[in-house]
Structures are given as C-alpha cells and as structure tokens.
Amino acid sequence: MGLGIPAPQPMRAVDHPAIRRLSQSLGRHAEPELWGSGECQLVIKNLDGQLLGWSRAHWWEPADATAPAGYYLAGIEVARGCRHRGVGRSLTEARLDWIAQRASSAWCVVNAQNAASLALHRSLGFEEGARAAQLGTVVFSGGSGVLLSKDLAPSRSAAKAQV
Structure with a gap:
C-alpha cells in the first residue's frame, strides 16, 4: 500500500x-466473539501490533422488501x-475481493448522515438503491x-480487453 498502511489480515480470537x-x-459495542465463522473478518494493525481498524462482511438475508x-x-x-489515511478503503477493498469470489454483487447499508462512509462507498463504485428508516433489522433512529x-x-468491455 502506497500510504504505508499494512495490508488487512484475517481476524483472530487474540484480536x-x-x-x-x-x-x-468510539461509543459502540462490537462483540466479535458472536460473529459467524463463515464471514470475512479482517484487521489492520501497525508494525507494533496496535489495531488500526477492523471490518467484516457476510451473507445476510434481511427479510425486507427493500434490501435483498x-x-x-x-x-x-x-x-x-487513523481515519482518512486509507485504513477504511483498504479494509473495504479487501472485503469486496472476498465477496467477488462468492457473488456478482455486494451490498451495504449506511446511515444517511455518515457522509464519510457514503463518500468512500461511492468512490468505490457503489450506487444508491433506496433510503428507509429501517432496512432489514437495522433501524435508523432520527434519520x-x-x-x-x-x-x-x-x-463486457474489460472481458474483451483480456482476450
């Protein structure tokens, strides 16, 4: 990585x-020991082993008419x-690579007020499909x-170029 950010690595129980x-x-409540074993779970640590960020991706069936x-x-x-230094982009690109090995599309749900997350996803080619106060089991209070x-x-043009 050009910005000196170490590559994402698989998350382990020690993390x-x-x-x-x-x-x-960050005022949140992540519980990694509850996450499924079939997920993509990644961390980025600095050279001293300090956690800079984590991320995950998985199959989700939201049972929602809007979110498939x-x-x-x-x-x-x-x-x-460590924000705005490439950690989030690196973690997201690695998760997209993982999903691309399993499916032809990737999805995500973002709070409409999270401008940084929306900008990152749009810069990676994500397109907006819908807005709602609730998407699957995710409820957005106040927004x-x-x-x-x-x-x-x-x-198709990329596939032709490879031939």
Whole structure:
C-alpha cells in the first residue's frame, strides 16, 4: 500500500479484546466473539501490533422488501487517529475481493448522515438503491439508512480487453 498502511489480515480470537476496546472508544459495542465463522473478518494493525481498524462482511438475508439477500459489508471501525489515511478503503477493498469470489454483487447499508462512509462507498463504485428508516433489522433512529450496491461482475468491455 502506497500510504504505508499494512495490508488487512484475517481476524483472530487474540484480536477480540482490542476490537472491543476500539469499539468502546468510539461509543459502540462490537462483540466479535458472536460473529459467524463463515464471514470475512479482517484487521489492520501497525508494525507494533496496535489495531488500526477492523471490518467484516457476510451473507445476510434481511427479510425486507427493500434490501435483498446477499453479501453485505457488515461493519467497519477505524481508530480516530487513523481515519482518512486509507485504513477504511483498504479494509473495504479487501472485503469486496472476498465477496467477488462468492457473488456478482455486494451490498451495504449506511446511515444517511455518515457522509464519510457514503463518500468512500461511492468512490468505490457503489450506487444508491433506496433510503428507509429501517432496512432489514437495522433501524435508523432520527434519520434514514441508505442501501448501496456494487456490481462486481467484470464488464463486457474489460472481458474483451483480456482476450
């Protein structure tokens, strides 16, 4: 990575305490020991082993008329001092690579007030599909959520260029 950000690596049980601490420092409540084993779970640590951020992706069936079943970017947290330095982008690109091995599209749900997340996803080619106060089991109090999707299938022109 050009910005000096280490590559994402698989999350391990030894990372769980640091993930909980990071999440609590951000006013959230991540519980990594409850996450499924078939998920994409990643961390980025600095050279000293300090957690800079974590993320996950998994299959989700929201049982919602608006949000379809599919592979979703399911969570990401980046330490305050590491934001806007490429950690979130690196974690998101790695999750998209993981999803691309399993499906032709990726989905995510973002709070409409989270301008940074929306900008990141749009810069990676996500498009808005819907806005709602609730998408699947995710309820947005005092606002709405944005359903985003990205086509991961290679374009026909790219496929022709490879021939």
